[in-house]
Amino acid sequence: SLCFTSIEVPERLTVSHEALIKNGLADRCVSVPVREATDADILLVHSEEYLEAVKKTPYMTLEDLKEFTLQYGDVYFHPNIYHCAKLAAGAALQLVDSVMTGKVRNGMALVRPPGHHSMSSAANGFCVFNNVAIAAQYAKQKYGLKRVLIVDWDVHHGQGVQYCFEDDPSVLYFSWHRYEHQKFWPQLRESDYDSVGKEKGAGFNINVPWNKVGMKNSDYLSVFCHVLLPVAYEFCPDLVLVCAGFDSAIGDPEGEMCASPDIFAHLTHLLMNLAGGKLCAVLEGGYNLTSLPQSVCQTVQTLLGDPAPRPANLDGPCESALESLHCVRSAHRQYWSCLKHAGIKGDEEKSQEEQVWPEPPKRVTPPIRAALVLPNGVACPDGCESFGASEDADPVIVNKLRYVAAACNA
């Protein structure tokens, strides 16, 4: 069982935010105001009975709170947690709105409490409302999205997210998690690779169990390259949500894994090619106050568009990771054409007809990445174009600049 009460602490957010400031990343981000999730938002995922029960917690005595808490697994209700949980879910929704309306390209919500263990009618693993599951339903409903990809790189299985979408083919849920053949919390049979989703949702739930601790960068990248990315390209999401838990990084007392914080630069970068770059990362776990802020910074810096660092220590996946990888691929072979063995086609199948193909669609990118205002007499740096203040403004250029001014921090 987890002991979240001693590790899921407010310092997790303060050290992460301080690190973003110290590394000059906070200044490059657009701050999005937070709001409370409404009842209607929360009811997208949770039952009315559960919401009404949580609503009463701010008015309970300590004794009543203890009693209330006992019915759930590994969660502690503080009188203030209902308010915090509404803000956490609301922050995720504000981020979805900002990305879907094009205000920003992508973003990250640094929130507590986390969400991915929480279920329709139950708190669990310090999660009260399922922030990312609510965000996925909200994005589908408000923006009419047909396909949402949820990537859960937290070291725990987000069983709450799985339960929410396991029969829903419009949400593809991918999770890797410490499992150790069901010995690791939450010790569920349904966290294994053969839980692929149900009914119409079969094939849209991907579990990668880690059966050993100490997984490294190579193991993580192998699973991305050989399982997640091929399927994600075939799925072709309209939006990518990340259950961004960093207890899967080195030094974490829960995960006991060995991937370095810079691996999250690569994982983020690889996901930014999907959904036209629309990506919302929402913090889940991460309990080492040294590696957590480093991992957060790696993720945010990549979201800002900086190139990923050279990957270090890529010495190939370990045997246990390879075994998991093969199990997942065969469990999903029947659902995804990218996982089927390509047929061996003979010459006789080669078409003699002239091949035709459409012109590739136009790629829309802002004409200018960043605008720079320089004092008189300062030389224009390489790669920048200079417009003198006294020159007659060309309306075409002014239009472009206005566009840039709105987008340069995004």
Ligand SMILES: *[C@@H]1O[C@H](CO)[C@@H](O)[C@H](O)[C@H]1NC(C)=O
């Ligand atoms: C975080 O990792 C460092 C380095 O391994 C270690 O000294 C420290 O005890 C860890 N902190 C926690 C909370 O596990």
Ligand SMILES: [Zn+2]
């Ligand atoms: Zn976790």
